[in-house]
Amino acid sequence: MHETTCRPTVYVVGAINIDIVIKTSRFPSPGETVVGDRAEHHGGGKGANAAVAAARAGANVVLIGAVGVDANGELALADLNSCNVDTRRVRRCDGASTGLAMIVVDDAGENQITVGVGANAEVAGDTVAQILQGELRPNDCVLVSTEIPGDAVLAAVEHAESVGATCVLNPAPPVDEVLDAFAYKPILTPNAGECRQLAMRIGLSARDIRTAATELCEYTGAPVVVTMGGEGVLLCEPGKSPVHIEPLDVSVVDTTGAGDSFNGVFAARLADGDAIDAAASAANRAAAKSVEVFGARGLLRTS
Ligand code: RIB
Numbered sequence: 001m002h003e004t005t006c007r008p009t010v011y012v013v014g015a016i017n018i019d020i021v022i023k024t025s026r027f028p029s030p031g032e033t034v035v036g037d038r039a040e041h042h043g044g045g046k047g048a049n050a051a052v053a054a055a056r057a058g059a060n061v062v063l064i065g066a067v068g069v070d071a072n073g074e075l076a077l078a079d080l081n082s083c084n085v086d087t088r089r090v091r092r093c094d095g096a097s098t099g100l101a102m103i104v105v106d107d108a109g110e111n112q113i114t115v116g117v118g119a120n121a122e123v124a125g126d127t128v129a130q131i132l133q134g135e136l137r138p139n140d141c142v143l144v145s146t147e148i149p150g151d152a153v154l155a156a157v158e159h160a161e162s163v164g165a166t167c168v169l170n171p172a173p174p175v176d177e178v179l180d181a182f183a184y185k186p187i188l189t190p191n192a193g194e195c196r197q198l199a200m201r202i203g204l205s206a207r208d209i210r211t212a213a214t215e216l217c218e219y220t221g222a223p224v225v226v227t228m229g230g231e232g233v234l235l236c237e238p239g240k241s242p243v244h245i246e247p248l249d250v251s252v253v254d255t256t257g258a259g260d261s262f263n264g265v266f267a268a269r270l271a272d273g274d275a276i277d278a279a280a281s282a283a284n285r286a287a288a289k290s291v292e293v294f295g296a297r298g299l300l301r302t303s
Contacts, residue, residue: 014047053264150177257296
């Protein structure tokens with residue numbers, strides 16, 4: 001468990017899952033059975049993955065989320081604690097199972113993911129608000145992703161803005177409350193598909209990713225950082241020309257969690273005082289590294 005220091009803290013608000021990961025040569029079609037060689041249990045969930053990435057990047061990290069009172073909940077917390085993520089704000093929910101993701105990874109390193117949301121659905125807006133109200137300081141950073149209820153997402157963004165803390169909103173998936181959150185000017189970190197979807201939903205052009213991102217950024221009045229997988233990152237800041245951050249040359253094993261690694265390292269570097277372009281470049285390198293290994297962040301560790 002991390003110690004309280006004067007250093008800025010990254011508060012991650014998001015989902016915690018156990019991932020069951022199977023490698024196969026190809027994805028099954030509907031109704032088809034495809035046999036892979038083994039199933040592995042990994043730590044997962046977009047919030048938890050990003051929290052671990054931020055902690056590995058050297059940040060003080062507090063995770064706000066929920067797990068069940070079950071064996072998977074114990075495993076998830078032990079794994080996060082062993083990665084120096086402070087889990088004291090993670091709620092144990094009686095009657096809900098810990099979130100579970102079934103992940104199939106094919107030979108190209110692409111994935112198909114199905115999530116049973118479980119206890120992640122119990123992350124409540126008023127709890128998030130209460131925690132942040134009591135703890136958040138202006139030089140901290142809030143990182144929130146959207147596999148949890150929309151009111152919890154909004155509470156996180158709203159409180160970050162009220163304190164003057166940096167807020168990174170990863171709209172994965174781009175739920176309705178993301179549009180409501182625009183009023184609080186979070187830094188958005190969509191992937192290309194999410195960026196297009198958000199632009200279209202507010203009536204902006206989505207004819208190409210550069211236009212969608214630029215217009216979205218001018219609309220929200222805050223930076224939009226688009227993660228584009230093998231095509232690098234597009235950084236848009238209001239009133240500036242977009243900057244393309246080049247991809248790195250890597251051997252792709254598994255793309256699962258690359259966006260989470262990006263977000264965790266991005267938030268850690270912003271909290272540490274990096275300028276946004278430097279933070280995005282560091283995050284781009286971390287995401288590239290993450291696709292060279294299997295699983296979102298590695299096998300479960302319990303000590
Ligand atoms: O982004 C990857 C994550 O999405 C996985 O770890 C899985 O748990 C799902 O939440």
